[in-house]
Amino acid sequence: MRFIRLFGVNDWRVEFARRELDSRAECWTNLQGHEAGIVLAKTWTEHEPTPENLQRTAFHEVWELLTAELEIISSDYDMTIAMRNEAKERARHGLIRRLENCLLPLL
Secondary structure, X not given: OHHHHHOOOOOOEEEEEEEOOOOOEEEEEEOOXXXXXXXXXXXXXXXXXXXHHHHHHHHHHHHHHHHHHHHHHHOOOXXXXXXXXXXXXXXXXXXXXXXXHHHHHHO
């Protein structure tokens, strides 16, 4: 939740859960509804879930969410090239504005 607030992810409805997974965590997204889920594994096999590892994993999954729109746009074959380029431009500048809003006040 900390990184969701830090990066101002207010435009997504994010659900959190814990389940058995093959990895430490995962992020799923639905671009049309701006819905997302961040799932943390109940058990970890390769690393202990220390506070540092949990923080790194949470940070990673929030960045999966932040870059999801670019990933979805780049693989949407129903879009024309012009539509895709316009959508990528909007998504890229949205990410830059988000970084400006959260990082520039700290500098």
